[in-house]
Amino acid sequence: MNTNLNNTDELRQIPIVSYLEHQGYRPAKPENSRGEVKFLSPFRSETKPSFSVNVNKNVWHDYGTGEGGSIFDLVMKLWNVDFIKAKEILSKGTYKQMFYRPSDTHYERQRPSPFTDIRASPLTSTYFLDYCKERCIDLDVAKEECHQVDYRLSGHMNSAIGFENDKGGWEFRSPTTKICTCKAISTRCKKEGNTTVCVFEGFFDYLSFLTMMKPECRQKYDYVILNSVGMANKAIPILKGYKSVRCYLDNDHAGKNAFDIIRKEVNAENRSEKMLPFNDVNEYLCKGLNQSTSEQNV
Template identity: 35%
Template structure:
């Protein structure tokens, strides 16, 4: 299947949600009043939030600078680039971006929960391109993921959906990271006596991508979908003879690994595989870039 299409247009870029984009850059609102989201300006240093995004209009205004506009106006100001360069970066999966964070908890969140209204086969160009950026083959992702369309704050979006054991979804796209209720772990059962454990589904898909050509790759899997669900997963994990941990290389992940290793000899830490990287997917992306460089040097 050919997922290629025309490059991202200015009109398409303008439709991208400013609040989600700012969140993907690591900027969260300090207060929310109806449709107005107030931030400490991403464009300068300040102590009082004076940068406003009207989510209904999808426009921003920086009161300190006296400037405002749409997402393209913000992008060229924030990154110091041209319109064409900004569009190219957006289309390539936000290579400018910092760590993606969860969408901020808003004051009336209970009145506007994330609602999924449709799930279909994963085929969107934006989503498949994002997977390719993360070095995940589309044919592997489609075995475990769906394309979910959802509503949040009276707006419609779509993303890669990974279902948990209770029917909720973990949702990812290039600009957003969230989940729908109910929150739970995801188990993949192959009647094996060993199990591999991952924090998130991108790491699970990375593992499946790395092992794609192995004939005998039928262990059980647990994707926690949140490190806080590790205790809930323990009964299933410890019903196996061997438990391989592929958790994130951060403080929280390492703490869980230490506790697990002290609880049972069944646990084995495999994070050394990607010891200089945040997680398994981060390592896979790095390896992919290195291979591309080596190929380029040979040409």
């Protein structure tokens, strides 16, 4: 596969099947008469292949979540990066060295993490606190729930807002960064005996929810942050331990599919509709709606 390409249109033509095979994913079913190749989804563990690549159009579709698109969409979702980083990965051919393969697949890499010199400290940077302000997050909430993390990646030191997941990895966010050290769910158990759990797609939605809540109400619930809708299946065993499951996923196709996955297994309530016409909790918050609301309103 020729990876010495810099033009976006040329990069888009990199065969998705070849890219997946270079990552260690092998077709579960050969190409059929419609030009489709089936894989076990790279986003979750499964026994029946639900991930399809159309080799004629060079596009993919995940029947488990309803997501799909070009090779850029695949790389962005697979490694939780933005378009610019996805283009860099493809154009430099460094995708085999830069990241772990998602840890919930059958092909986890057996080599050291590319993230080194990770050092977490209290969130005090004016740069990151201003970013939280821009996203309407209460700074006391941000300081309590997040860290300021310095880390080395590809030989360069970086800093970001860090939100820890249940595998001891980090979700990193900044005005220019959206990346993670490993794929995993984040759980936050606020008080022993809680019977209600709230589910969010990303941790800024979780921070937004806490910002909207009165401080005395925040401890009434436990929280599950998927960090990716592809982790919905992984959340099921956790959610089954609660009497009430409230889902605040994005108001888009992927979010609705993730809710359907959860609803099939637990008695879940779709609270995302309360955020309409906005896409997610953070957007809802940033429009200035009910920032001092109680839990009855959200």
